[in-house]
Amino acid sequence: MGGSRLTRRTLLQSAATTALAAPFVHGAFAAGKLAVGFWDHWVPGANDTLTKLCHEWADREKVDISIDYITSQADKLNLTQAAESQAKSGHDLLTFLAWAAAAQTDNLEPVDDIMGPLIAQNGKISEGIEYVAKQEGHWIAVPACVGSPTLPSCARIDLFKEYLGVDLTKMYPAGAPANDELADKWTWDFFLTAAEKCFKAGQGHLIGVGLGGTNDSVAWVDPVFRSHGAAMIDQEGNITVKSDATRQVLDWYKRFVPYMPKDAFAWDDASNNKYLISGQGSLIFNPPSAWAVAVRDAPKVAEQLWTFPTPKGPKGRFDAAVPFFWGTWKFSRNKSAAKSLLTFLCQRSSVEQTVAASHGYDIPPFSGLHDFKTWLDEGPPKGTVYHYPPRGDVVMVIPYSPAPARIANQIYAQATVPKMIAKCTVEGKSIDQAIDWAASELEGFSRS
DSSP, X not given: OTTOOOOHHHHHHHHTTSOOSSOOOOSTTSOEEEEEEEEOOSSTTHHHXXXXXXXXXXXXXXXXXXEEEEOOGGGHHHHHHHHHHHHTOSOSEEEEETTXXXXXXXXXXXXXXXHHHHHHHHOOBOHHHHHHHEETTEEOSEEOXXXXXXXXXXXXXXXXXXXXXXXXXXXXXXXXXXXXXXXXXXXXXXXXXXXXXXXXXXXXXXXXXXXXXXXXXXXXHHHHHHTTTOOSBOTTOOBOOSSHHHHHHHHHHHHHGGGSOTTGGGOOTTHHHHHHHXXXXXXXXXXXHHHXXXXXXXHHHHTTEXXXXXXXXXXXXXXXXXXXXXXXXXXXXXXXXXXXXXXHHTSHHHHHHHHHHTTTOOOOSBGGGOOOTHHHHOXXXXXXXXXXXOOTTEEEEOTTTTSOHHHHXXXXXXXXXXXXXXXXXXSOOOHHHHHHHHHHHHHXXXXX
């Protein structure tokens, strides 16, 4: 570099037209202290690799970095965001789940200056993720390469063979496209039949999905509604919950709920993982974190787990994505260093390490970073997470999109849809009464 001192603007302009071969230059743009709050990863050991990368960057850039890992359990991450946004003080860089970044649009520093070069280097961001991360014409946060999952099916190979006569490894073979003839039968109607058969087998191996108020419950129900053409609210903010499609889905839930675990309405994000790892569950909707813990704690269970897409409905097959975002506050004391760190963490070499450390749990948001061998090589059984990244006819969706972000965030945060399901399945309300309740909630969100 001929001894010249690069400014932040010069670096970013150069990055837009090159492959960012040497993007991390010690300059005035990255110095001082940086306080970072990352999501506390479910996969054992994944935090260690992220910490190593952050310190590698900090040592190079002469930044004094402090890292906190904040759990999403009990809404601690969301509560941290709320407290910091009100106090106008806290971490310089923070992780935001699903719609939470969009809800903080006014408080987040735009990151257009680094997103342009990153997209040019790593490939496009999916429309669904961009819909959340880009508000009022600006990127408000960087879609995170760490922690961003989808919630496809993870089921027991042996139990599906015994109870249902289905070989999951043939329906979704490792390293190959789905067997269309078999996969076409993997529908929500068949799922209901599977739940009934697992229940009537009498061995306690139920389909383990929750209908509580946390992320996993809120996320998995959206593909059921979406694949039947039902939606809470449309892109213009019109309330659309009162429809025949919604009634059809709620009737489906009335038939399904009796075959669920009895405490499913009280489940949190750890409940389904524990249920599967314990050897009880025959299927959950979850990223590979439950499998990764099973490899460590219950290897005989892990050897029987296979990850594959959700069932399809009349309108298609959808995997719920719960993308994470990295944002820096407008009141941050070191925005420049935060953006430099984000750029470093989104480099291909960094992402490949974090994907490997998470055993394939992390799905990078950039289209050019979906070719890592981790998803094929991981095991046991080898190839178990090959179909975890959306492939074939799978459409990755953000739950409750394309509703306006401020409304979708409330639907998500308030667990409106699981509550609506509870109204007509365990609380004695009719389907129409449950829908009327939801419509009233949506009207309140629209006015706020």
